[in-house]
Amino acid sequence: MGYVDEVFESVVAKDPGQQEFHQAVKEVLDSLRPVIEENEEKYRRDAILERIVEPDRQLMFRVPWVDDKGQVQVNRGYRVQFNNSIGPYKGGLRLHPSVNLGIIKFLGFEQIFKNSLTGLPIGGGKGGSDFNPKGKSDREIMAFCQSFMTELCKYIGADTDVPAGDIGTGAREIGYMFGQYKKVRGLYEGVLTGKGLSYGGSLARTEATGYGLLYLTDEMLKCNGIEIKDKVVAVSGSGNVAIYATQKAQELGAKVVTVSDSAGWVYDPDGIDLAALKEIKEVKRARLTEYKNYRPNSEYHEGRGVWTVKCDIALPCATQNELLLEDAKALVANGCIAVAEGANMPTTLDATEYLQANKVLFAPGKAANAGGVATSALEMSQNSERLSWTFEEVDSKLKNIMVNIFHNLDDAAKRYNAEGNYVVGANIAGFEKVVDAMTAQGVC
Ligand SMILES: NC(=O)C1=CN([C@@H]2O[C@H](COP(=O)(O)OP(=O)(O)OC[C@H]3O[C@@H](n4cnc5c(N)ncnc54)[C@H](O)[C@@H]3O)[C@@H](O)[C@H]2O)C=CC1
Numbered sequence: 001m002g003y004v005d006e007v008f009e010s011v012v013a014k015d016p017g018q019q020e021f022h023q024a025v026k027e028v029l030d031s032l033r034p035v036i037e038e039n040e041e042k043y044r045r046d047a048i049l050e051r052i053v054e055p056d057r058q059l060m061f062r063v064p065w066v067d068d069k070g071q072v073q074v075n076r077g078y079r080v081q082f083n084n085s086i087g088p089y090k091g092g093l094r095l096h097p098s099v100n101l102g103i104i105k106f107l108g109f110e111q112i113f114k115n116s117l118t119g120l121p122i123g124g125g126k127g128g129s130d131f132n133p134k135g136k137s138d139r140e141i142m143a144f145c146q147s148f149m150t151e152l153c154k155y156i157g158a159d160t161d162v163p164a165g166d167i168g169t170g171a172r173e174i175g176y177m178f179g180q181y182k183k184v185r186g187l188y189e190g191v192l193t194g195k196g197l198s199y200g201g202s203l204a205r206t207e208a209t210g211y212g213l214l215y216l217t218d219e220m221l222k223c224n225g226i227e228i229k230d231k232v233v234a235v236s237g238s239g240n241v242a243i244y245a246t247q248k249a250q251e252l253g254a255k256v257v258t259v260s261d262s263a264g265w266v267y268d269p270d271g272i273d274l275a276a277l278k279e280i281k282e283v284k285r286a287r288l289t290e291y292k293n294y295r296p297n298s299e300y301h302e303g304r305g306v307w308t309v310k311c312d313i314a315l316p317c318a319t320q321n322e323l324l325l326e327d328a329k330a331l332v333a334n335g336c337i338a339v340a341e342g343a344n345m346p347t348t349l350d351a352t353e354y355l356q357a358n359k360v361l362f363a364p365g366k367a368a369n370a371g372g373v374a375t376s377a378l379e380m381s382q383n384s385e386r387l388s389w390t391f392e393e394v395d396s397k398l399k400n401i402m403v404n405i406f407h408n409l410d411d412a413a414k415r416y417n418a419e420g421n422y423v424v425g426a427n428i429a430g431f432e433k434v435v436d437a438m439t440a441q442g443v444c
């Protein structure tokens with residue numbers, strides 16, 4: 001058995017219940033085979049793969065808080081500090097009832113390579129809780145966030161580990177967590193990103209993941225001789241990433257015809273009304289069933305189904321494993337030319353293979369959605385120099401970063417005879433920098 005297979009088997013044997021983590025590790029290790037084969041003796045001696053799949057540390061803690069009825073509730077909090085070879089741990093906090101250690105580990109593992117691809121000095125980490133923010137009052141959200149941070153604040157800091165938002169964690173939650181960090185640690189520092197503009201946040205961080213997704217998609221299409229203008233786009237999700245992906249796609253002249261949430265999905269043949277979407281999701285925090293009140297011509301469907309709509313470009317922006325093999329088949333049958341992942345690992349391994357085998361351009365999340373964390377790193381820079389850059393300054397840096405990411409992964413794929421395979425390119429390009437830093441820093 002080769003080195004890659006040995007390490008993968010040991011990952012599965014050690015933590016048999018962590019399917020999402022296995023999936024993320026498998027995709028990366030399979031892509032790295034040509035690099036590993038070239039350096040096998042050295043990597044084996046230095047146990048590079050064994051070290052890269054094992055987090056530096058995994059924190060799990062109790063989060064007690066009092067609900068509006070006076071009842072004490074208990075959730076579980078997580079922070080996985082995966083790898084800090086190239087910079088302080090960096091990655092979001094997910095608040096969703098599905099959260100468990102395997103999910104946080106898959107997200108933290110992906111983050112190592114994504115953060116490396118940005119070209120900025122940030123290591124990989126991720127955290128969160130099985131707390132469900134849906135239907136909670138503002139006071140309950142604050143109580144949870146304060147309790148969560150009372151424990152987490154012992155392990156993070158502007159130069160050690162800098163969390164941020166993810167599913168269920170937006171500006172409101174980051175604000176409550178920042179306030180608690182400041183109160184308990186007595187430090188006013190850039191310990192979180194995605195902060196409000198009045199207390200150290202960066203302009204364009206809210207838009208960054210969605211905008212970055214479109215900057216990378218546009219570059220990928222251009223390099224393949226395709227214009228994005230007038231293309232029909234299917235988007236899934238209706239949260240932060242989906243909203244700003246829709247906005248930038250529209251600005252680039254494409255027509256977005258779908259959005260979704262965990263209950264159902266909307267098809268709007270005239271193109272999604274962005275103002276209506278923002279009001280429903282950002283202001284009212286309501287369900288997409290409301291969209292029809294704004295756009296009588298649209299359709300609302302319960303359950304899943306976004307990928308059955310005829311489109312040129314598919315942008316999965318909701319959650320992991322939301323684009324399955326049957327969806328990939330429907331997309332190909334409908335003439336889809338490109339899939340770019342706004343979410344983390346939204347496409348299953350068999351669906352990815354099917355899309356690639358059918359010549360659909362495929363941009364993996366660790367490259368395509370890296371604009372969010374890249375802009376978080378720009379927020380860290382602004383915090384360090386105690387300055388704020390303009391929207392245009394941040395947005396233009398973001399665009400450059402996304403264009404560079406695309407060319408780096410395109411070049412890496414070509415170097416290893418996998419031209420056009422952007423999954424292989426992203427994993428190799430992300431890995432190369434991390435392994436170089438790990439090697440230089442010795443066994444640690
Ligand atoms: N916010 C950010 O800066 C970044 C987010 N991501 C990823 O993008 C994805 C979306 O994150 P955000 O937009 O920030 O979160 P959000 O909380 O703003 O929105 C999440 C969206 O996904 C939908 N969703 C969640 N679970 C679902 C499920 N089981 N089935 C169907 N729909 C579901 C929700 O209804 C919502 O529309 C996640 O995979 C996240 O990890 C990746 C990079 C950065």
Ligand SMILES: O=C(O)CCC(=O)C(=O)O
Pocket residue numbers: 090091092093114162163164165166193344369370372373374376
């Ligand atoms: O901005 C950040 O640090 C977090 C981004 C994130 O969680 C992600 O890239 O998935």
